[in-house]
Amino acid sequence: MVARFMSLKEAVASCVKDGDTISMEGFTHLIPHAAGHEIIRQGIKNLTLVRMTPDVIYDQLIGAGCAKKLIFSWGGNPGVGSLHRLRDAYEKSWPTKLEIEEHSHAAMANAYDAGAAGLPCAVFKGYRGAELPRVNPNIKFIECPFTGESLAAVPAIRPDVTVVHAQKANKKGDVLFEGIVGVQKEAVLAAKKSIITVEEIVDDFGDISPNAVMLPNWAVTAIVEVPGGAHPSYAQGYYKRDNAFYKAWDPIARDRETFQAWLEEHVINGGPEDFAAKREANKG
Template identity: 55%
Template sequence: MREAVADLVRDGDTLAIEGFTHLISFAAGHEVIRQRKRDLTLCRLTPDVIYDQLIGAGVARKLVFSWLGNPGVGSLHAVRRLVEGPGFEVEEYSHFGMVGRYAAGAARLPFFPLRSYVDSDLPTVNDNIRTVTSPFDGEEVYAVPPLHPDVTIVHAQRADKHGNTQAWGLLGCQKEAAFAARRVIVVVEELVEESVIRADPNRTLLPGLKVDAVVHCPRGAHPSYAQGHYDRDNRFYLAWEHISRDPALLEAWLDEWVHGTRDHAGYLAKLGDSYFDDLTPAPAPSGSVDYGDYR
C-alpha cells in the first residue's frame, strides 16, 4: 500500500475512492493521510466517513460529490466545518450526475445528457451543469462534463497478480470510475491465482490492463464491509459522530489510529483479532455454474 500510494497518488491530484456503502478502501485513504498528500480534489458518489477523515486530515482543497454524510447517523462534521468556512471548494451533483460524469469519462465522451436537474436548484450553483439541445428532436436536457480522476482506488474481494479484479455484493460505480481514471489502484481481500479468475469470469469487474497496482490488504475496507468476509462495523460509524464533532478529538484519533500506526496491519493489531468476532459472517455459498469446456 505504501508503495502504491507513494507512486501513484501525487499532490494536486484528483482522487476517487469509490464504493457504495460496501467495499470502501479505508486502508488506502489512511495511507494517503499517513503520507500527508496535499491539495487533492476528492471525488465520490457518496462521500462518507473516509472522506471526513481525509478532509479532517488536511489532504484536500476541493470536494466533487453527490449526497454526503455519515450513513444512518448524521453529518460529516469535518467536511461541514470546512464547507461553512472560507477557502474550501465544493462542486455538487445528483447521484446520477456523478455517475454520468464517470460514464462520460470512461467512454471518452464530451458530456453526458440526463434529466436529473428538472426543477432542481443545483444548476444555479454549479456552472458545470448545463443545458444541451437534442440533435434529433430539439428537446432541451441537462448535461454534465466527463470526470477523469488522476487516480481511482477500488476495493474488491479478490484479484490476481495481473490486476484482474472480481467483486460481488452491493456495487456502485467502481467500474466507471476506474475506466475514467488515468491510474488505478486495486485493494483486495485475497490475492488469487489467475486460474481462479478464469474459472468464474463473469465476476470480473476490472481487467488487469486497466490496473496499475494491486494491494493485498485483508480487512482493508473496515469499518465498511466486504461481502462474505466481514460485516459493516456500525459501532464505528456511531462513534465517529462524536469524534468528528470535536476537532481536537478528530486530530487525536488520526494521531493514534493513522499517523500512530505504520500501516493497516498496525491498525488491525490495535483493534485486536477478537474485534472481528461479531463482524465475521457465517458462510453462505451461492452455488456454482458450469461454463463448459469447449475443446
C-alpha cells in the same frame, strides 16, 4: 499496462501526488478506507476528492487537510448524521478552505460513464425543476439536435487516480467483485491510474463466472493485498459492517482536538496491518 503488485505505501507514493483529482468509490460496501489512511500518512495535499456518497473516509481526509475541493452527490455519516469535518472545512475553512461542487447521483454516474468512454461531457435527462443548476455552474442545458429536447450536461469525470477495494485479485492481476457494487468499474476505466486494494490475492478464481471479473489486469495500475481494507464498511464474504464505529465517529468528528487525537493514534501511527485485526473482529 498490466497491473503491478506492491505494498500500499508504494502504490500511493507512485500513483498519487499533490494536486491530483482522486476518486475513491464503493457504495456502502468495499469502501477503500485503508488506502485513504495511507494518503493521509503520506501528507498528500490539495486533492480534488470525487465520490458519489462521501462518508467517513472523506471526512477523515478533509479533516486531515488533504482536500481543496469535493465533487459529490450526497455527504453524510450513513444512518448517523452529518460529516462534521466536512462542515467545519466548508463553513469555517478548518483546517483548510474547502470548495464544493454538488451533483445528483444520476449526474455523477453518467459523468463517470462519459469519462470511461473518453467523452468530454455526459448528457442525460435530469435536473428539470431542480435548484442545483442555480449554484453549480458545471450544470448546463443543451438542445438535442434530433428531437429538440432540452437535456442536462455535466463535465465527464476523469480522475488522475481512482482507488477501490475488492474481494480478490488473481496472480494475473484480474480483479473480482462480489455483492453490492457502485461505479467502481466506470471510475477505474475513467482514470489515468488506479489502485485496487483487495482482501486476498489468489492463484485463480476457481468456478466463479468470468463475468464477475469487472476489472481485467490491463485496466489496473497497482494491486495491494490489504485484509480488512474496507473497514468500517463491509466486504461480502469476509466481514460485516462495523455499525458501532459509524456511531462512535460522530462525537470523534464533532470536536477538532478529539479528531486530531484520533487521527494521530489510529492513522498517523497506524498502518494497513491494523485493518486485519478489524476484519477478524467483525467477521460473521
